[in-house]
Amino acid sequence: MDFWRVPLDADTIKVSLGIVHILEDRCKGCGYCIEYCPKQALxxxxxxxQKGYxxxxxxxxxxxxxxxxxxxxxxxxxxxxxESPPITEPGRAGTHPNSAIKVK
Amino acid sequence: MQEIPKPSKKQPCHPLDDLIRTDRIPHIWCPGCGIGTVFSSCLAALKGSGINLGKTVMVSGIGCSGRAAGYVKLDSFHTTHGRAIPFATGLKLANPELNIVVFSGDGDLFAIGGNHFIHAARRNMDMTVICVNNLNYGMTGGQVAATTPYLAKSTTTPVGNPETPFNLPLMAYACGATYVARWTMLHTRDLTDSITEAIGKKGFSFIEALSPCPVNYGRRNKQKPLDMLKVYQKKAIIKNDADPSTLDIDFEKGIILGKFVDVDRPTFIEHYDKIYRPSRLQENVPGLNS
Known part of the structure; x- marks a missing residue:
């Protein structure tokens, strides 16, 4: 997410991490999840x-x-x-408090 | 002989899979239809509200939204057209311990079942009514409904609807509902919170959930499903406690969302017990008096 400045409490915020599971055969391809994903991850x-979508x-x-x-x-x-278990790999979004915040 | 452990190929389970009849999924709702979202939000609310799901019944009428009763893994009724509320009333009176959720569409609840809605709200029957408003009769081919906006195109009004649509929250308020809210399927979290609150509330609760109907309404009004969601995003004005008479759906001016009414008044069963079943009041049956 782009902020015009780094929030003052950025170092105290822990960004949670997730793993997306898709049950493909249930999908009808409406694209709502793709459009409204705040991180454009999809x-x-x-x-x-199976159904042709x-x-x-x-x-x-x-x-x-x-x-x-x-x-x-x-x-x-x-x-x-x-929820994904926190990974202690540097530079990965969510592990370092500031890594998910980009300043314009 | 030592048994070789099988590699686990278990398909991941959706968090709501325990509340839906997974053998019937994928459901019949069209791609881009919002009923699925409202349904999932209703299930999430049922799950999150902490009520006894063994004593919860979902009642639906006829129409696209009416199929919801068939997909939920609770006691459920798929009733005759427009009669979801009378069935629900009967259930509640016969067994006041039950939590009743009526999940149906605008045509079922307000066109053929309009009268039942009015009187259940007047009596203050203890139930939660969720109305999925997709602005037309979706299942029968997109005819004009009591909620189709002025000038909108439908199968039966090919050049524009000359009628004035219902203002559903105003009607619910005027009839005496104790909880009235309106959200769209895009405001899913607010919708879920609202349904949770309504389920926990004693008395007649009404929630209108606007939802796109891409195949029948959207196609005739040149709206792709995502366009409709964009309209909800841009035109929504969240205004809690707004005056119900200002809540007409006008996509040009903006649609007002929020919780409009939250009052307390005695329910029908309380009045009934006081007059006809005073012995049951003294027995202190849970759910009967408070």
């Missing part, structure tokens, strides 16, 4: 599911902050995210 895939695909798995919005807006019960 994209329409080129492959077809294009399900979403996670293109930026490291960006997911486990906000669950894809899960609650999906009309098909086809996508959800779970």
């Amino acid at each position: 994209e329409l895939s080129t492959k077809f599911n 294009h399900p979403p695909v996670v293109v930026k798995p490291e960006e997911c902050v486990n906000c669950h919005y894809c899960e609650i807006i999906c009309p098909e019960f086809a996508i959800f995210s779970v």
